[in-house]
Amino acid sequence: MNFINSKPATDGMRISLNEISTRAPESFDKKETKELHKKITDELEELQNLLYAEGKHSILIILQGPDASGKDGAIRDVFSRMNPQGLFVKSFKVPTPEEASHDFLWRVHKYAPPRRMIHIFNRSHYEDVLVTRVHKLCDDKTAKARMEAINNFERLLHEHNGTHILKFYLHVSKEEQQERLRERMTNPAKMWKYNAKDFEEADRWDEYRRYYEECFKLCDYVPWHIVPSDQNWYKEYYIANELCKLLKSLNMKYPSLEKAR
Numbered sequence: 001m002n003f004i005n006s007k008p009a010t011d012g013m014r015i016s017l018n019e020i021s022t023r024a025p026e027s028f029d030k031k032e033t034k035e036l037h038k039k040i041t042d043e044l045e046e047l048q049n050l051l052y053a054e055g056k057h058s059i060l061i062i063l064q065g066p067d068a069s070g071k072d073g074a075i076r077d078v079f080s081r082m083n084p085q086g087l088f089v090k091s092f093k094v095p096t097p098e099e100a101s102h103d104f105l106w107r108v109h110k111y112a113p114p115r116r117m118i119h120i121f122n123r124s125h126y127e128d129v130l131v132t133r134v135h136k137l138c139d140d141k142t143a144k145a146r147m148e149a150i151n152n153f154e155r156l157l158h159e160h161n162g163t164h165i166l167k168f169y170l171h172v173s174k175e176e177q178q179e180r181l182r183e184r185m186t187n188p189a190k191m192w193k194y195n196a197k198d199f200e201e202a203d204r205w206d207e208y209r210r211y212y213e214e215c216f217k218l219c220d221y222v223p224w225h226i227v228p229s230d231q232n233w234y235k236e237y238y239i240a241n242e243l244c245k246l247l248k249s250l251n252m253k254y255p256s257l258e259k260a261r
Contacts, residue, residue, distance in 0.1 A: 015216045017209050020226055022173040024234035037237040040244050045081040047247040051116060052086045054252045058113035058163045061120045061243070064130075065170030066208060067198045068180035070229050071122050074170070077236045078243070079120070088113070091122040104128040104146060105153055112157055125150055126215060134207045143211075144218065151221040158222070164246055165222045168239055169212065170229040174205055 024033070051057060063071045079087055090111045099107040105125055113119035129146050132138035138146070157163035172180075181202065184194040201208075216224050225242060229235040 015213055015224075015226065017171060017213060017226070020171060020228075022171050022176065022228050022230040024228055024231050028234060028237075030231070030233055033237050034233050037233070037240055040237070040240045041078065041081045044078075044240060044244055044247070045083075047244065047252075048082045048086055048118065050252045050254060051118070051247060051250075052083070053254050055116050055255075056162055057250055057252070058115050058161065059118040059243070059246070060113050060157065060163050060165045061118065061239075062124045062126070062165065062167040063120065063122055063170065064124065064126050064168070064212075065229065066172060066177055066205075067201055068177050068184075069170035069172045070232055070235055071170060073232055074168075074236055074239055075120055075122065077232075078240045079118075082118070086116065087118050087120070089120045089122060092124055092127055105149060109153070112161070113163060115162060125153070126219070129215060129219075130208065130211050133211050134201075134204050147215065147218045150219050154219075154221045164250070166239075166242055166246060167222055167224045168227050168242075169216070169224055170235060171226050172229045174202075176230045177202060 024030075051059070063074060065071060075089055088111070092108070095104075095107060108121075108125040111119060111121070129138065129143045129150070133140075133143050154165055158165060181198055184190045184198075216226075225238070227235050227238045
């Protein structure tokens with residue numbers, strides 16, 4: 001089986017999510033992909049060690065997507081073999097009163113990764129141009145100014161701190177989302193995730209889609225990856241593969257004994 005190399009689906013272009021499949025390409029076999037995924041996660045363990053030892057770069061991974069798109073599962077699976085000392089996960093919720101009293105990037109910037117580290121944002125600064133617009137807390141003019149600020153923020157991290165950014169939108173179908181939300185009402189292991197408001201947010205499906213598509217076009221300093229996420233095995237492979245490709249592209253080397261001294 002030949003595995004295709006996935007590429008960013010966005011690069012300042014207009015994207016219609018309705019035209020992108022939420023399922024794995026037909027050329028991908030589940031069993032073979034899961035075997036390849038295991039090899040990649042084994043390789044990521046060594047690459048993370050190299051990243052930490054060399055100390056020249058950092059990685060920021062941004063996970064966005066609808067409720068129940070699989071952000072938590074992706075974090076658990078893709079990074080399971082890595083050293084926790086070199087990882088940090090931050091989940092962004094509704095801003096606290098202190099956070100809301102500052103500019104919208106204030107609470108985000110302090111969690112940007114220092115060199116050596118891989119930081120993962122479960123939701124991110126993009127919530128301030130998504131959920132705020134859906135709930136009419138942010139008008140279009142303000143949102144577009146914020147998106148320009150986001151581009152500058154991501155450029156700052158990359159150009160001045162050696163931070164390499166991967167942005168993933170977990171693309172699930174409306175039917176799959178509803179099924180996963182209902183599972184939270186019946187599966188004891190997932191009931192803790194249940195929130196009645198999730199169904200209310202799901203009813204705003206079209207609004208969220210529209211604002212996400214605008215983000216893909218205007219927040220384009222770092223291109224987005226649109227990840228088909230109805231099947232967890234493909235979603236996890238895709239993210240791991242992109243991270244592996246990025247780390248390899250850095251051509252990292254272990255410091256010599258002389259440098260270590």
